[in-house]
Amino acid sequence: MTLKLSLVRVSLAAAVIAFAGGAALVAGQDAPPSSAEVSTTASMTLTAVADATLYADSPGSPGGSGSFLTAAYYHYDGQVSFARIFLVKFDLAALPPGAIIESAVMQLYHNSCTQPGTYPVPLGAYFVTSPWSEGSVTYATRPTWADIGINAQVGCTPGVYSGWAVTSFAQAWQGDPAHNYGVKVSGPWSDPWDYYISFNSREIYNPPQLVVTYRLPITPTPTPTRRPGTRTYLPLVMKQFAPGSAPVVLFSDNFNDGLLHGWTRNNGNWYNAGNYMRGEYATGNAWNIKDVSGNNFTYEGDLNIVSGNAVGLVFRSSADGTASYDAILDAADGVFKISKRPGYTVLASYPMTVSRNHWYSVKVVVSGTKMEGYLDGVKRLTAYDGNFSSGQFGVMLFQGAGAYDNLEARALP
Numbered sequence: 001m002t003l004k005l006s007l008v009r010v011s012l013a014a015a016v017i018a019f020a021g022g023a024a025l026v027a028g029q030d031a032p033p034s035s036a037e038v039s040t041t042a043s044m045t046l047t048a049v050a051d052a053t054l055y056a057d058s059p060g061s062p063g064g065s066g067s068f069l070t071a072a073y074y075h076y077d078g079q080v081s082f083a084r085i086f087l088v089k090f091d092l093a094a095l096p097p098g099a100i101i102e103s104a105v106m107q108l109y110h111n112s113c114t115q116p117g118t119y120p121v122p123l124g125a126y127f128v129t130s131p132w133s134e135g136s137v138t139y140a141t142r143p144t145w146a147d148i149g150i151n152a153q154v155g156c157t158p159g160v161y162s163g164w165a166v167t168s169f170a171q172a173w174q175g176d177p178a179h180n181y182g183v184k185v186s187g188p189w190s191d192p193w194d195y196y197i198s199f200n201s202r203e204i205y206n207p208p209q210l211v212v213t214y215r216l217p218i219t220p221t222p223t224p225t226r227r228p229g230t231r232t233y234l235p236l237v238m239k240q241f242a243p244g245s246a247p248v249v250l251f252s253d254n255f256n257d258g259l260l261h262g263w264t265r266n267n268g269n270w271y272n273a274g275n276y277m278r279g280e281y282a283t284g285n286a287w288n289i290k291d292v293s294g295n296n297f298t299y300e301g302d303l304n305i306v307s308g309n310a311v312g313l314v315f316r317s318s319a320d321g322t323a324s325y326d327a328i329l330d331a332a333d334g335v336f337k338i339s340k341r342p343g344y345t346v347l348a349s350y351p352m353t354v355s356r357n358h359w360y361s362v363k364v365v366v367s368g369t370k371m372e373g374y375l376d377g378v379k380r381l382t383a384y385d386g387n388f389s390s391g392q393f394g395v396m397l398f399q400g401a402g403a404y405d406n407l408e409a410r411a412l413p
Helices: 167-175
Strands: 002-008 022-026 037-047 050-055 068-076 079-089 100-113 121-127 150-154 161-165 183-186 195-200 209-215 236-240 248-253 263-266 269-272 277-294 297-317 324-330 335-341 345-351 359-367 370-375 378-384 391-411
Touching: 050 068, 068 100, 068 183, 100 167, 121 167, 121 195, 150 161, 167 269, 248 277, 277 297, 324 359, 324 370, 324 391, 335 370, 335 378, 345 370, 345 378
Parallel strands: none
Antiparallel strands: 002 037, 022 236, 037 209, 050 079, 068 079, 068 195, 079 183, 100 161, 100 195, 100 209, 121 150, 121 183, 248 391, 263 277, 269 277, 277 391, 297 324, 297 359, 297 391, 324 335, 335 345, 359 370, 370 378
């Protein structure tokens, strides 16, 4: 392990300050940045804990014990003779507790290739989304994986390492180790491509590696700062609470610890991006659900549509998010709305231009059958429905990438 010193500016989440009696709630207020803090960065090299070649040209043959991992789409006498992909998995448990991943590169040692061929080849690393076993997996029993991969151009150059920048994958595995299923590596399977490339497996020398650069969190003096460049708003809500009856915090997460504690995903790639949560899913709805429930509450957070269609808060939800109420910002339809699922019924909507790469503050106040939706401190929605009286909190996205920060739920007194 090599250690390197670097300067890291720590940005704390927007403060929510409540005073019992006459309570003033100030959300998203900027303050002068605190002084830079010094944090130590380090690198750790992890070797694969499982790998296997999957033979489409022999779909029932297991390939978990071989010496090589092969990506191939190779012709013989004008016919495709070899069509192969492979799986690799790494275990991040050796990282120090609280480590915040800055970068991660998967390195594979190039053992051999077949000539003639169409080199270099764009080999993609794809996030695997279902379980597999090294000893039994075959192409016929292959797991599922994400549609969008991370490409690297690989030539016919035995004796060198090829690398893939899989930082977002490693962050997701660290935040949700129970769903760490590794990566699938494959190239194009169409004419005129013609290639056969083998890398060393974990069974021999120079096995697959994951080089992780991380930093350890520091404990700064709390200050109500936000990340540079995000919005500033100063909604002020006055509410009188009787002594001892201030709202109870059900959960609060600003993600400054670099982890995702108590979150369970349903579809997509979810990870802590350093000081906020990020989700990515290109093909439909994806949810990340917190292991906390409520019935009457306020639930709020900062949301950003990084790309694609929509993001939202999920509440009174089932454990997988598919039966719930949602407060959604939809850039594709140009609307802020409260909806319920299954069946996807819009209960209330507010037409507006929803910008991408812009932080919005979204809040819901839920009591009985009444639901109110606030956007940047202004009430825009009121809806009534009695299908779900309680359930879990979470977030969602639809066909895109979203960012989430400063999530907090409080029980109504």
